[in-house]
Amino acid sequence: MSIYNKINAGFSLGTGDPVTAGIEDVIYIFNKDDITLTYDTTNPLIITGLTAVASAKVYKFEGTNNSFNTLSKLAKTQVGPRYTEEIDFNIAGLSVEIKGQLMAMGYGRMQAIAVNNYNSSDSAVELFGAVNGLILTDAERNAADETLDGGYKLKLTNPDKLREPYPPRAISIAPTSGPATYASTIAAIEALV
Numbered sequence: 001m002s003i004y005n006k007i008n009a010g011f012s013l014g015t016g017d018p019v020t021a022g023i024e025d026v027i028y029i030f031n032k033d034d035i036t037l038t039y040d041t042t043n044p045l046i047i048t049g050l051t052a053v054a055s056a057k058v059y060k061f062e063g064t065n066n067s068f069n070t071l072s073k074l075a076k077t078q079v080g081p082r083y084t085e086e087i088d089f090n091i092a093g094l095s096v097e098i099k100g101q102l103m104a105m106g107y108g109r110m111q112a113i114a115v116n117n118y119n120s121s122d123s124a125v126e127l128f129g130a131v132n133g134l135i136l137t138d139a140e141r142n143a144a145d146e147t148l149d150g151g152y153k154l155k156l157t158n159p160d161k162l163r164e165p166y167p168p169r170a171i172s173i174a175p176t177s178g179p180a181t182y183a184s185t186i187a188a189i190e191a192l193v
Contacts, residue, residue, distance in 0.1 A: 109133030
């Protein structure tokens with residue numbers, strides 16, 4: 001574990017493949033206890049497998065025009081660094097089914113996967129809420145809001161006093177043969193939807 005307590009590499013801004021802001025207009029959300037995570041044996045920042053428990057599913061939420069955003073923020077604590085993780089997204093709709101999902105998100109713990117627009121790195125796909133999960137902390141609907149056509153603005157974040165011990169984990173899932181790629185990782189996630 002000593003590798004995470006010492007600086008061991010440098011970095012520079014990429015000119016050939018510059019970083020791109022934002023995430024794709026899709027996030028994947030699932031109940032924390034429904035999917036088992038497999039971590040890389042040498043690096044806890046990498047998830048190498050997602051396995052459904054029984055008939056559990058990953059639910060895909062799609063948006064448009066940059067309607068999703070993620071945030072990871074370091075907080076120094078007495079026991080070491082901790083990270084606050086947030087995912088903001090919009091739901092353009094209003095139904096009893098949507099309200100039921102919002103209630104479930106407020107009481108249950110979830111984990112969420114975001115796909116970065118910058119997909120040329122080993123952190124192109126990230127998991128939020130790996131240890132403590134996420135809950136719905138904000139659900140706001142303004143019926144007159146034309147930007148959302150009366151839909152909901154939502155925020156998933158860590159439960160009170162339960163920040164994550166690591167930044168969002170990278171997801172890198174290999175196909176049945178060969179090394180993990182961006183495409184193989186997305187295919188593995190989509191297989192659980």
